[in-house]
Structures are given as C-alpha cells and as structure tokens.
Amino acid sequence: xxxxxxxxxxxxxxSYLPQLLPQENDLRKTLFESMEYSLMAGGKRIRPQLVLEFxxxxxxxxEQAMPFACALEMIHSYSLIHxxxxxxxxxxxxxxxxxxxxxYGEAAALLAGDALLTLAFxxxxxxxxxxxxxxxxxxxxxxxxxRAAGAHGMVGGQIIDLESEGKQVPLEVxxxxxxxxxxxxILAACRMGCILxxxxxxxxxxxxxxxxxxxxxxxxxxxxxxxxxxxxLLGKNTGMDSARGKSTYVSLLGVEKARETVERLTCTAxxxxxxxxxxxxxxxxxxRALANRDH
Amino acid sequence: xxxxxxxxxxxxxxSYLPQLLPQENDLRKTLFESMEYSLMAGGKRIRPQLVLEFxxxxxxxxEQAMPFACALEMIHSYSLIHxxxxxxxxxxxxxxxxxxxxxYGEAAALLAGDALLTLAFxxxxxxxxxxxxxxxxxxxxxxxxxRAAGAHGMVGGQIIDLESEGKQVPLEVxxxxxxxxxxxxILAACRMGCILxxxxxxxxxxxxxxxxxxxxxxxxxxxxxxxxxxxxLLGKNTGMDSARGKSTYVSLLGVEKARETVERLTCTAxxxxxxxxxxxxxxxxxxRALANRDH
Numbered sequence: 049x050x051x052x053x054x055x056x057x058x059x060x061x062x063s064y065l066p067q068l069l070p071q072e073n074d075l076r077k078t079l080f081e082s083m084e085y086s087l088m089a090g091g092k093r094i095r096p097q098l099v100l101e102f103x104x105x106x107x108x109x110x111e112q113a114m115p116f117a118c119a120l121e122m123i124h125s126y127s128l129i130h131x132x133x134x135x136x137x138x139x140x141x142x143x144x145x146x147x148x149x150x151x152y153g154e155a156a157a158l159l160a161g162d163a164l165l166t167l168a169f170x171x172x173x174x175x176x177x178x179x180x181x182x183x184x185x186x187x188x189x190x191x192x193x194x195r196a197a198g199a200h201g202m203v204g205g206q207i208i209d210l211e212s213e214g215k216q217v218p219l220e221v222x223x224x225x226x227x228x229x230x231x232x233x234i235l236a237a238c239r240m241g242c243i244l245x246x247x248x249x250x251x252x253x254x255x256x257x258x259x260x261x262x263x264x265x266x267x268x269x270x271x272x273x274x275x276x277x278x279x280x281l282l283g284k285n286t287g288m289d290s291a292r293g294k295s296t297y298v299s300l301l302g303v304e305k306a307r308e309t310v311e312r313l314t315c316t317a318x319x320x321x322x323x324x325x326x327x328x329x330x331x332x333x334x335x336r337a338l339a340n341r342d343h
Numbered sequence: 344x345x346x347x348x349x350x351x352x353x354x355x356x357x358s359y360l361p362q363l364l365p366q367e368n369d370l371r372k373t374l375f376e377s378m379e380y381s382l383m384a385g386g387k388r389i390r391p392q393l394v395l396e397f398x399x400x401x402x403x404x405x406e407q408a409m410p411f412a413c414a415l416e417m418i419h420s421y422s423l424i425h426x427x428x429x430x431x432x433x434x435x436x437x438x439x440x441x442x443x444x445x446x447y448g449e450a451a452a453l454l455a456g457d458a459l460l461t462l463a464f465x466x467x468x469x470x471x472x473x474x475x476x477x478x479x480x481x482x483x484x485x486x487x488x489x490r491a492a493g494a495h496g497m498v499g500g501q502i503i504d505l506e507s508e509g510k511q512v513p514l515e516v517x518x519x520x521x522x523x524x525x526x527x528x529i530l531a532a533c534r535m536g537c538i539l540x541x542x543x544x545x546x547x548x549x550x551x552x553x554x555x556x557x558x559x560x561x562x563x564x565x566x567x568x569x570x571x572x573x574x575x576l577l578g579k580n581t582g583m584d585s586a587r588g589k590s591t592y593v594s595l596l597g598v599e600k601a602r603e604t605v606e607r608l609t610c611t612a613x614x615x616x617x618x619x620x621x622x623x624x625x626x627x628x629x630x631r632a633l634a635n636r637d638h
Binding site: 155158162165167207208210212215325 | 361364370371374375377378412421425429430431448449450451453454456457460461462464465467468469470473481482483485486488489490492494495498499501502503505506507516519520556591
C-alpha cells in the first residue's frame with residue numbers, strides 16, 4: 049500500500065478510459081469527458097489496492113491483476129454518480145467538487161454511470177486481460193464482481209438504504225444494508241485478488257475474514273466519526289446521521305461498544321493475515337489505519 | 344425462430360431473476376419486482392434468438408448459449424428503463440404499459456436498470472455458465488457484449504442521439520448513432536452465438552455481414568413505418584419523426600431509395616447465410632419478416 053502503487057492505479061485507470069480520436073468531430077465527447085471527470089477525481093483507491101495486494105500475496109503478478117483492480121474502481125465510481133443524482137441523494141458536491149450531473153447534466157451523468165459500469169467488464173474481459181490472467185481466472189473473477197455489484201450485493205444495499213430512509217431500523221437491517229452497500233465490493237476485491245493469484249483454500253478463507261472484518265470496522269468508524277469527529281478534519285458536517293433520524297452502529301450500540309467493536313474487528317482482520325506471513329504487513333497496517341483514521 | 348424457442352427464453356429469463364426467500368421481510372422487494380416488471384414485459388426477444396440460432400448453426404448447444412442469450416435481453420431491457428426516465432425521453436408508456444419509473448418511482452427504476460445490466464454479467468459468468476460454455480468462450484462472449492453495450496457501442500449511440508436532438512444531421516452521423524443504439528447489440532448477438540458455437544472464421548464473417556445488414560434494414564424499416572405505416576397496426580402515432588424535426592433515413596434518402604435499400608440489405612443478409620446451408624432457413628425467414636413487417 050504505497051504511493052507508487054496508487055500512481056500506477058491512476059495511470060492504468062486513465063489508460064482504460066475511452067479516447068476520442070483527435071480528428072473526430074465526435075458527438076460522444078460529453079460522455080467520455082463525464083466518465084473521466086468522475087473516475088479520475090481522486091479518492092483513496094482502497095478497492096484496487098486490495099486486489100493488487102491479495103493477488104501478489106498469492107503469487108500472482110500486478111500485470112494480470114490491474115484490469116480487475118481498475119474495474120472495481122469503475123464500479124465504485126459509477127455507483128457514486130448514480131447515488132448523487134436528483135432522484136437519489138440529490139447531492140451537489142462530491143469530494144469538494146460539483147457532482148457529475150451538476151457539470152454535465154442529468155442525462156449525461158446517467159449514461160456516464162452506465163458506461164463506467166459496463167467499462168468495468170470491458171476492461172476485465174478484454175483480449176489482453178484474458179490472455180494475462182488466463183480465461184478461467186478472468187471469467188471467475190469477473191463473475192465475482194458482477195455478483196458483488198448486483199441485486200444481491202451493492203445495488204441491493206442501495207435499495208435497502210432507500211427503503212429505510214428516515215426510519216429507525218434494527219441492527220440486522222443495518223448490517224444487511226452495509227454488507228451490500230460497502231461490504232460486497234470490499235469482499236469482492238479481496239476474493240478477486242485471491243482468484244487471480246491462485247490462492248489456496250486457506251488463503252481464500254483468510255482473505256474473506258480480513259475483508260468482512262475491515263468492511264464492517266470501516267462502516268462503524270464512519271458512524272463514530274459522525275458523532276465524535278472533527279468537522280474541519282472530516283471536511284463535512286458532523287452529527288448528520290442523528291439529525292436525519294438514521295439508525296447507525298453508534299445509535300444502536302453506543303459509542304463505547306462501537307469503539308470496542310472496531311478494535312475487535314481490526315484484531316480479527318490482522319490475525320487472519322498470519323497465513324500469509326510477513327509479506328502481509330502492508331495489509332495489517334492498512335487495517336490499523338482504517339480503524340484509527342480521523343477523517 | 345419458433346414459438347417454443349421464445350417460451351424457452353421466457354422461462355430462462357424468469358429463472359435468472361433474483362428471488363426473495365419466502366420467509367424474508369426483505370427490503371429489496373421493490374428492486375426485485377421492478378426488475379421483473381420490465382424484463383418480463385414481453386417483446387420480440389430478437390437478440391436472444393439470434394444468439395441461440397448462430398450457436399446452434401455453428402454446432403453449439405442451447406444449454407451453453409442460453410445464459411448469453413438472456414444476458415442480451417437484460418441489457419436491452421435496462422437500456423429501455425433508463426431511456427424512459429424523465430431526464431432522458433421522459434416516456435410514460437412502453438408497450439402499452441406504464442414505464443418502470445411510473446410504477447416504482449425514479450430511484451427504483453434507476454437501480455433496476457443498474458441491476459439488470461449487472462445481472463447480464465452475473466448470468467454469463469456464473470459457475471454453471473462457465474462450466475457449460477467453457478471458460479475461454481464464456482470470457483470472450485461476455486467481453487464481446489461488454490464492448491457492444493458500452494461507450495463505444497450502445498451507450499455511445501445514446502449520447503449521439505441526445506446530442507443531436509432536434510437537429511438535422513448528415514447520413515454518417517445517423518448511421519453512427521444507429522450502429523451504436525441498435526446495431527451493436529444485434530452484431531454482438533450474432534458474434535456471441537458464433538463464439539459459443541466455435542465458429543470457423545468464414546462462419547464468423549458471414550454472421551457479421553448478416554448482422555450488419557439486418558440491423559440497418561431494421562432501422563430503415565422503422566423510419567419507413569413512421570411515414571407510411573398504419574397507426575392502428577403500429578400501436579403508436581405516425582409522422583412523429585418529421586414532427587420532431589429528426590433526420591431519418593427517409594428524410595435523407597426519400598421513400599423509394601429507403602425501400603430499395605431495405606430490399607438490398609435483406610438480400611445481402613440472406614446471401615451471407617449460404618455458408619451455413621439449409622439449416623439457416625430460419626434466419627433467412629427472419630430477415631425477410633423484418634423487412635416486410637408492418638408493425
């Protein structure tokens with residue numbers, strides 16, 4: 049998990065975006081620009097890093113994992129564009145910049161989201177990617193992402209979020225929602241890295257425990273920061289969840305219990321990495337950093 | 344291209360939809376129903392039939408082709424849901440029924456489209472589908488569909504349509520738009536059938552000529568029906584294209600030249616089928632039926 053890795057991811061993402069031919073008076077310009085605007089808008093690139101790390105821990109190469117790593121970020125990016133649309137959260141700002149539909153209009157933002165979701169599969173299943181990863185691993189890893197992103201995964205979590213808006217919900221609904229909205233892609237990232245690297249069953253199981261633990265810890269920490277965080281550091285207002293009447297891990301468990309749970313989950317995640325030995329140090333540091341983040 | 348084939352497709356489509364567990368009080372109910380509402384709303388199922396026919400002509404089985412055939416229909420269905428949204432064409436009716444967002448609301452319609460697009464890849468890349476088709480063919484065929492559906496294919500055609508709204512455009516822009524909006528998925532259907540059936544290069548080339556010819560003929564016939572068709576038979580108003588100031592093949596070529604072109608393209612399509620021999624009779628009839636349709 050180093051800076052050079054992120055730079056490589058950024059470079060690869062840019063290379064997979066559709067390009068206008070310079071001589072063309074191409075009416076698709078708005079679409080291509082709108083896709084680039086959101087995909088290249090920064091972000092922590094957590095999911096691609098997880099793919100690359102697990103693939104390399106299992107003995108695979110960066111070259112074979114990169115299209116799959118970038119595909120995860122494309123799916124994440126499309127979901128943010130569609131989430132921000134007026135018929136969903138109706139947000140004007142994302143990471144301090146105007147949201148996609150504020151810049152390109154609703155129709156182009158809708159299509160940019162559709163095209164980024166599709167681009168994820170174009171990228172994973174290009175002839176080059178299939179040749180580098182091998183058809184069996186490429187097909188399995190792309191199938192993994194499809195299941196994680198769909199009605200039983202991320203989109204399923206989004207509809208649960210919509211349907212429980214402004215309502216108090218019990219812990220199991222909150223967990224089911226987050227398992228879909230954020231957990232599914234994090235789990236897919238770790239599993240895809242394992243598939244591409246040719247993991248043993250023990251390695252795959254360890255990656256799943258790690259993924260589920262950091263996924264849930266990440267979400268609880270988010271809720272904690274909304275209550276105890278510093279608005280200046282976070283770059284957004286705090287106390288929004290309770291103002292909106294939303295059930296959160298903090299409202300359901302209390303601050304102390306929520307903190308303990310983050311601690312416990314982080315230990316579980318790091319314990320699971322033992323099977324990989326010293327080389328997994330980066331992933332252990334990453335789990336700790338997520339639990340201790342203040343923004 | 345027979346009735347039993349369509350019934351099999353309908354049955355398979357239904358089987359790939361996400362199912363609620365009966366005991367669950369599942370908040371994803373709206374999403375699942377909204378997906379089913381549009382996917383199972385009838386339609387000619389042209390694209391799935393093309394996959395099945397070409398796969399079987401090349402020596403493949405229906406079993407291995409069915410997930411890919413259904414995936415094409417899922418992509419077609421998602422594109423209609425998103426096209427009908429208020430920020431796009433803002434349509435209230437589709438095939439005589441209220442559009443998806445009129446029934447389930449905009450947010451659920453948006454998510455149903457996203458989930459159907461994703462379901463296409465879940466279906467093609469399920470463990471069962473990979474095992475039946477073989478990983479190499481499954482990965483190649485799914486990659487084919489991704490490219491056809493994305494920014495260089497269908498979504499690219501949709502943005503050209505948006506950007507040229509209410510404008511007169513030259514023939515090459517109209518062709519580029521239709522190549523994306525309708526041509527790309529028809530070409531993908533025929534090519535995917537060939538990939539799954541293990542086509543020879545000559546068979547693949549023949550399928551491409553057939554696909555491009557019927558794709559364009561279909562579109563020109565659509566424009567002709569808007570001018571010369573019977574509103575009662577069509578189930579929609581005629582003369583809409585010229586009322587909206589849209590460039591069409593008829594406005595650019597004239598009725599006579601447009602008719603001749605449909606004739607010529609249909610002959611080209613049928614000629615190309617010779618390489619497949621008598622077994623391709625169904626596809627020849629299909630090309631003729633498209634050219635002679637009155638609705």
